[in-house]
Amino acid sequence: MPTTAQAGAAAAAFFVAFTVFLLAGWPNDHTVEVISALVFPLLGLLYVPLAVRAAISAGGRLRAAWLMLAIGLATWALGDTLSGYYAVILGREPFPSWADAAYLAYIPLVVTALVLFPSARSWRDQGRMVLDGLILAGSTFVIAWLAVMRTAWHSGGTSGSAFAISLAYPAGDVLIVTVSVLVLLRVPSGLRFPLIMLLAGLVSAAVADSVWAYLWNSAGHTVGHLPNILYAASMLLIIVALVAAQHAEPGPAAVARPPGLFGLWLPLLPLAAAAVFMARTPPKVVIETPVAATGILIVMATLSRQLLEAAESVRREHRIRVLADRLASDLDSAANYVASILPGDLTGPVQVSSRYLPARAVGGDSFGYAWVDEDHLVVYLIDVSGHGVEPALLSVSVHNLLRSGALPTPTLLEPDRVLAELNERFSMESHHGHYFTMWYGIYRLSTGQLRYASAGHPPALALTTTGETVSTTALTGGSMPVGMFDDAEFAVETYAVPAGARILLYSDGVLGDPPQMAEFTALCEEFAAGPSNSLDALTPRLPVAENCQGESDDCSLVQLAFFG
Numbered sequence: 181m182p183t184t185a186q187a188g189a190a191a192a193a194f195f196v197a198f199t200v201f202l203l204a205g206w207p208n209d210h211t212v213e214v215i216s217a218l219v220f221p222l223l224g225l226l227y228v229p230l231a232v233r234a235a236i237s238a239g240g241r242l243r244a245a246w247l248m249l250a251i252g253l254a255t256w257a258l259g260d261t262l263s264g265y266y267a268v269i270l271g272r273e274p275f276p277s278w279a280d281a282a283y284l285a286y287i288p289l290v291v292t293a294l295v296l297f298p299s300a301r302s303w304r305d306q307g308r309m310v311l312d313g314l315i316l317a318g319s320t321f322v323i324a325w326l327a328v329m330r331t332a333w334h335s336g337g338t339s340g341s342a343f344a345i346s347l348a349y350p351a352g353d354v355l356i357v358t359v360s361v362l363v364l365l366r367v368p369s370g371l372r373f374p375l376i377m378l379l380a381g382l383v384s385a386a387v388a389d390s391v392w393a394y395l396w397n398s399a400g401h402t403v404g405h406l407p408n409i410l411y412a413a414s415m416l417l418i419i420v421a422l423v424a425a426q427h428a429e430p431g432p433a434a435v436a437r438p439p440g441l442f443g444l445w446l447p448l449l450p451l452a453a454a455a456v457f458m459a460r461t462p463p464k465v466v467i468e469t470p471v472a473a474t475g476i477l478i479v480m481a482t483l484s485r486q487l488l489e490a491a492e493s494v495r496r497e498h499r500i501r502v503l504a505d506r507l508a509s510d511l512d513s514a515a516n517y518v519a520s521i522l523p524g525d526l527t528g529p530v531q532v533s534s535r536y537l538p539a540r541a542v543g544g545d546s547f548g549y550a551w552v553d554e555d556h557l558v559v560y561l562i563d564v565s566g567h568g569v570e571p572a573l574l575s576v577s578v579h580n581l582l583r584s585g586a587l588p589t590p591t592l593l594e595p596d597r598v599l600a601e602l603n604e605r606f607s608m609e610s611h612h613g614h615y616f617t618m619w620y621g622i623y624r625l626s627t628g629q630l631r632y633a634s635a636g637h638p639p640a641l642a643l644t645t646t647g648e649t650v651s652t653t654a655l656t657g658g659s660m661p662v663g664m665f666d667d668a669e670f671a672v673e674t675y676a677v678p679a680g681a682r683i684l685l686y687s688d689g690v691l692g693d694p695p696q697m698a699e700f701t702a703l704c705e706e707f708a709a710g711p712s713n714s715l716d717a718l719t720p721r722l723p724v725a726e727n728c729q730g731e732s733d734d735c736s737l738v739q740l741a742f743f744g
Contacts (some may be wrong), residue, residue, distance in 0.1 A: 184373075187423035191416035197481065198412050202405040216408055217264035223415045224257025230422035235425065239373055242371075245296035246425070250288030253418070259283040276345045284345070286353035290382070294359045297367050299376070304488055311485040313358035317351045318478040319450035324707070325470055326457045353386030374425040381417030384410050422664040451478065514542045514569070518576060521583070523549055529625055530557055531741040535715045539690075543734035544571030545687045546579040552592055558582075559625040561738055563637065563687040564616040565661075574614050578602060595620045595633035599662060599670040603635075608663040621655075623677065623740070630675045630683070635668075636661035638691065641701065643682040643708040650705040655683070682708055684739040689733030692723030699723065715739055 231250035259282035266273035388410030526532035544564030564571035621632035634657025
């Protein structure tokens with residue numbers, strides 16, 4: 181089997197020689213006619229076995245496609261043989277003839293072969309491709325008939341059957357080329373070059389048919405050599421395509437995607453143009469057989485196409501609904517998991533309560549508090565940048581690391597060492613650009629001291645009540661968020677907690693957008709002065725921030741009450 185390059189070079193050399201021979205007309209016209217009549221059947225003895233061989237070496241749908249193409253090409257070769265018999269043996273080629281029957285049988289066979297080529301599309305999509313081709317071919321015919329061909333028919337005295345067959349060639353070729361282009365967009369990459377060459381051959385045959393139909397109907401049956409030159413180019417390109425197919429490795433089909441607006445509207449544009457032509461044409465012309473029959477075909481193809489589109493829309497909507505339900509179920513499971521790993525209320529010498537209000541099913545906030553031993557209470561709040569699943573996964577990872585015991589107790593008791601360890605493990609370069617702010621504190625019961633460090637987090641608020649007056653102390657820190665810079669340093673601050681004080685940790689979502697720190701502080705002081713210790717009295721009044729999509733930001737609150 182020659183290589184594709186060798187086949188291409190041989191085909192180019194043969195094409196040049198054959199073209200020169202036709203145009204030179206040497207030694208005389210009769211000899212040229214005889215040799216031309218012999219060349220095309222002989223080429224058929226080459227491309228039909230090549231198509232059969234491609235089918236034998238393939239499998240599945242690809243084998244069926246090559247086999248159907250071999251049958252289609254065989255009918256074309258039969259037409260060439262009959263045409264040569266009429267021209268050489270009988271001395272004249274009647275029209276229409278049995279050769280035309282063989283030529284026209286080639287059209288549905290080749291379309292079927294093209295549809296059979298493997299792709300990621302379903303049979304429903306491939307059926308729509310064929311219907312699109314019918315609509316395009318029918319609309320093109322109506323426009324051409326009303327613009328030019330009707331006048332040629334009535335003025336040329338051609339019989340109806342002969343004229344219809346002469347028009348069937350270009351109409352069928354429009355269908356073939358349309359389906360070829362649509363199939364080419366979907367075939368596996370390994371088949372793309374053979375299909376490009378095959379499409380080039382089919383386009384060359386389509387142009388040859390159109391040239392032949394035009395010259396036959398307008399030049400008194402004198403066609404000339406141009407169609408034969410184009411037919412030769414078509415056969416040679418198909419031969420190169422079949423040789424390339426022997427060496428091709430199909431590979432996986434392209435991923436199927438829903439058709440875009442261009443694909444949906446493309447066949448309807450020539451249909452609209454045909455409708456405009458018909459609207460500007462007298463009714464007696466519209467009801468003539470060629471236009472009426474083609475119109476019925478277009479209507480049936482359009483209705484079938486719309487039915488397929490409706491069925492596909494229903495199927496796609498059902499699939500989207502199933503996927504949405506599955507996603508919602510997965511998000512609910514994720515939300516339940518996050519809720520299950522967050523601590524509940526804590527009683528004892530320090531009472532701790534919390535509220536978790538994610539913007540979506542899951543959010544980027546998490547928090548934790550627990551007694552490391554009888555004298556040390558750890559408390560922290562994490563706020564990961566962004567919203568949705570990715571920040572939630574990062575937040576849960578940090579939270580699980582801290583509560584799992586992976587860090588030794590001496591490290592957990594040093595806020596700056598905890599933040600430095602997390603900064604080393606969770607750099608934003610390795611977590612899709614996500615960083616997080618964090619407030620981390622250790623309260624020592626025996627001394628009443630709170631040692632804390634803040635990594636870009638809003639300051640915790642210490643609320644103390646003296647009589648009817650509530651005073652607020654902001655527990656600030658000046659470090660950068662965790663994961664933003666490799667060499668970040670974290671400072672530890674100390675706060676002596678007065679008896680009866682409350683300390684409120686929160687994520688920045690509770691501050692509103694833009695942040696309303698003064699209003700939030702006043703609201704917290706009003707809450708601390710009230711009779712209720714529950715955060716449920718505070719959360720409904722928060723000026724919750726919104727993100728750029730108009731959704732609420734993640735909000736978390738942790739309250740430590742030192743009433744004991």
